[in-house]
Amino acid sequence: MADVTMRVWRGDALGGTFAEYTLPANEGEVVLDVIHRIQAGPAPDLACRWNCKAGKCGSCSAEVNGLPRLMCMTRMDQLPEGPVTVAPMRTFPIIRDLVTDVSFNYEVASRMPAFQPAPAGPEGYRMAQIDVERGQEFRKCIECFLCQDVCHVIRDHEDNKRHYAGPRFFIRLAELEMHPLDTNDRRELARERMGLGLCNITKCCTEVCPEHIKITDNAIIPMKERVVDAVYDPVAWLGRKILRRRKLTAEEAATGER
Amino acid sequence: MTDYESHTYDVIVIGAGGAGLRAAIEAKGRGLRTALVCKSLLGKAHTVMAEGGVAAALGNVYAEDNWQVHFRDTMRGGKMLNNWRMAQLHAQEAPDRVRELEAWGALFDRTRDGRILQRDFGGHRYARLAHVGDRTGLELIRTLQQKAVSMGIDVFMECKVLRLLVDGEGRVSGAVGYRRATGDMVLFTAKAFVLATGSIGKSWLYTSNSWESTGDGHAMALWAGADVIDMEFVQFHPTGMVWPLSVRGLLVTEGVRGDGGVLRNSQDRRFMFDYIPEMFKAETADSEAEADRWYADHTAGRRPPELLPRDEVARAINAEVKAGRGTRHGGVYLDIASRLPAEAIRRRLPSMYHQFMELAGVDITSEPMEVGPTCHYMMGGVRVDADTAAATVPGLFAAGEVAGGMHGANRLGGNSLSDLLVFGRRAGVGASDYAEGRTGDPAADPAEVEAVIREALEPFDRSGGESPYDLHHSLQETMQSLVGIIRTGSELKESLEKLAELRERLSKVAVSGGQAYNPGWNLATDLPSMLTVSTAVAQAALLRTESRGAHTREDYPGTDPQLGKVNLVQRQTGERGVRGEISVVQEPLPEMPAELQTLFEEGH
Numbered sequence: 001m002a003d004v005t006m007r008v009w010r011g012d013a014l015g016g017t018f019a020e021y022t023l024p025a026n027e028g029e030v031v032l033d034v035i036h037r038i039q040a041g042p043a044p045d046l047a048c049r050w051n052c053k054a055g056k057c058g059s060c061s062a063e064v065n066g067l068p069r070l071m072c073m074t075r076m077d078q079l080p081e082g083p084v085t086v087a088p089m090r091t092f093p094i095i096r097d098l099v100t101d102v103s104f105n106y107e108v109a110s111r112m113p114a115f116q117p118a119p120a121g122p123e124g125y126r127m128a129q130i131d132v133e134r135g136q137e138f139r140k141c142i143e144c145f146l147c148q149d150v151c152h153v154i155r156d157h158e159d160n161k162r163h164y165a166g167p168r169f170f171i172r173l174a175e176l177e178m179h180p181l182d183t184n185d186r187r188e189l190a191r192e193r194m195g196l197g198l199c200n201i202t203k204c205c206t207e208v209c210p211e212h213i214k215i216t217d218n219a220i221i222p223m224k225e226r227v228v229d230a231v232y233d234p235v236a237w238l239g240r241k242i243l244r245r246r247k248l249t250a251e252e253a254a255t256g257e258r
Numbered sequence: 259m260t261d262y263e264s265h266t267y268d269v270i271v272i273g274a275g276g277a278g279l280r281a282a283i284e285a286k287g288r289g290l291r292t293a294l295v296c297k298s299l300l301g302k303a304h305t306v307m308a309e310g311g312v313a314a315a316l317g318n319v320y321a322e323d324n325w326q327v328h329f330r331d332t333m334r335g336g337k338m339l340n341n342w343r344m345a346q347l348h349a350q351e352a353p354d355r356v357r358e359l360e361a362w363g364a365l366f367d368r369t370r371d372g373r374i375l376q377r378d379f380g381g382h383r384y385a386r387l388a389h390v391g392d393r394t395g396l397e398l399i400r401t402l403q404q405k406a407v408s409m410g411i412d413v414f415m416e417c418k419v420l421r422l423l424v425d426g427e428g429r430v431s432g433a434v435g436y437r438r439a440t441g442d443m444v445l446f447t448a449k450a451f452v453l454a455t456g457s458i459g460k461s462w463l464y465t466s467n468s469w470e471s472t473g474d475g476h477a478m479a480l481w482a483g484a485d486v487i488d489m490e491f492v493q494f495h496p497t498g499m500v501w502p503l504s505v506r507g508l509l510v511t512e513g514v515r516g517d518g519g520v521l522r523n524s525q526d527r528r529f530m531f532d533y534i535p536e537m538f539k540a541e542t543a544d545s546e547a548e549a550d551r552w553y554a555d556h557t558a559g560r561r562p563p564e565l566l567p568r569d570e571v572a573r574a575i576n577a578e579v580k581a582g583r584g585t586r587h588g589g590v591y592l593d594i595a596s597r598l599p600a601e602a603i604r605r606r607l608p609s610m611y612h613q614f615m616e617l618a619g620v621d622i623t624s625e626p627m628e629v630g631p632t633c634h635y636m637m638g639g640v641r642v643d644a645d646t647a648a649a650t651v652p653g654l655f656a657a658g659e660v661a662g663g664m665h666g667a668n669r670l671g672g673n674s675l676s677d678l679l680v681f682g683r684r685a686g687v688g689a690s691d692y693a694e695g696r697t698g699d700p701a702a703d704p705a706e707v708e709a710v711i712r713e714a715l716e717p718f719d720r721s722g723g724e725s726p727y728d729l730h731h732s733l734q735e736t737m738q739s740l741v742g743i744i745r746t747g748s749e750l751k752e753s754l755e756k757l758a759e760l761r762e763r764l765s766k767v768a769v770s771g772g773q774a775y776n777p778g779w780n781l782a783t784d785l786p787s788m789l790t791v792s793t794a795v796a797q798a799a800l801l802r803t804e805s806r807g808a809h810t811r812e813d814y815p816g817t818d819p820q821l822g823k824v825n826l827v828q829r830q831t832g833e834r835g836v837r838g839e840i841s842v843v844q845e846p847l848p849e850m851p852a853e854l855q856t857l858f859e860e861g862h
Binding site for chain 1: 371373400408501731
């Protein structure tokens, strides 16, 4: 087989550049295999994150030829001929080479109120398959954060990270909201502190999801509809006016200051 | 002298897969200062790859199921070498642990009347595995992760622990590691440490394990003076992918067979009927017609031989390939396409469908998969007290794959996720009790900390030495070819000589670049664990001169009744690190009480 040429971004927070590596091609390989061969050969310190190499852990996210992909699920023989460009996810700060600092996502996760079920009956919980399937779709999420990477609300506007949770957490909210046992109402939270309204449903997240979760159609749009019902219903609005309850702005909520 | 940051806690859990998370949740729930330390990002641990399900005798599908049947299945699957008390606690407590996950937000597949659905798996008498399609591990780890995060447990992500430190009174009191992102060194002190570091599979060439499975916990326990048991029992899962080469070893869930998939050789023969061992004859179907009736109704026929325990199926596949009846790429065929409608396959086995379609270009709804054995699971590990998960060194606890005893000579599918939950919780309780009872603040000797740091950084000081990748590859080739699924005395002796050479080569490993996120250096710091653990495995395998469960000796094909009554116990003597000598002794199995022994008599 012919050789393959990889253009891999090398550098750190201070800057970097693409380095080129040419290796013999092997049958059936994925991008991550070639990265591993670069590590075992010319660049032993080439940083990349990976774990399962089976599309199940969501660690090896990168931008392959400009598209957010899992390196372990991207077959070399399905990429166009010519050099393959591998760059780190752009939305997150660089640690080194292909590794980015994704702690933003863990911070948002820590602000997500926990699941709160009703007490179980004497025979435990009963749920219908059709009701759990709605949430199961969202729980397929492997937290590769490719949806976060591609979402232009934070990809192009660093400031928005303060008050925008991103698609990964909109499906988490939707999952909890649609969970047959959960008792919390998270609609206000979604609007005020998670910035659901900033999403203008371009569906970029859905397109890159390696688990094929219909993020926009099945989570974000239904959540937007629920928020609209809760917040912009005129009767509810009047009730809040009479009780003089002022809502926090998104920024106040994010910083905890009033 | 190198600077390092210091952190102190009541309980520190090393490893954040299912067992580690469950242990930390327990300790934090007790109000103790608790931290989790893990080599990867939170939620990426190997638990995420578990596919089939959690074994628990909930009795939702077959009301006849109960803990006694589960206990009996587990012991027989482990060829009676299991620690009976662990197997008992496991079978008794697994249902509560599964229900608890549901209360924390897990969404298991349901029965028609809305209860948790259970699926068939090898070695389990009844449909027993609670599951979510074929991604049960993801559901389990995400549920535990979200619970842990909601409790505010401190997590040190991408932090590798190098060594445990034992204080003057012989208690484990500290751990030294480094943050992978920066390469900065870290000292942890705590009143109790829980090891939940998972497996050792990365020392073999073809494995279903991720890079993290380097046996750090097994090795650190040995280096700290703790006992390990059953190290000769390494499970080769019968069905890993064999092609393309780059994904060789990747797991194909046993759920494929549980849902009706059958194994065929290149002559189209359903060969498992030729490999039914005496122990399982009475309950295994002897014709295809009978086996096929069983799937719809377990009372209409006996179990298909494809659902024998993993060791039996792996050996059978190995024998078929060796006899020249394998596929083009050296496996056998696993066929679900002719057994279930395409729609059902996609619904019940979505990630298998996805995995074969994307990585091999094989549509499993219309063609068979090619599969073969892959290094999958470590039965052996840290010797623990069944009730408290305490290791033989005070202050140290272990749970999950790093602990030994629960699964004996062979683990049943589905018993790993339940093991994580049951003994993860018990380790959390044990460590919390110990921490609360311990007096004085834990302290570490600065000189010892310095020594560990110096050793870890040595590869930077060598120039023109050996690449850690090359050494790792040599280790994998050695273990694959000499300590694989079928073993012989001469090859095991050869492996020990080779391992001694590899330990020598370790002292010449050199790395380039800086300390910040440097995979070459990270691998260099994983190699000592891999070498220690591989040596322990080869030593024990040489001394168990019989074939039992996952341990198959070509030169000793039968079981030895005397060896069936003992564990091989290993302990490190002399020097602390990879250079220390490991001793092996036989110790009798704990004796099973009479009321449990009756479960194995006729009529049960």
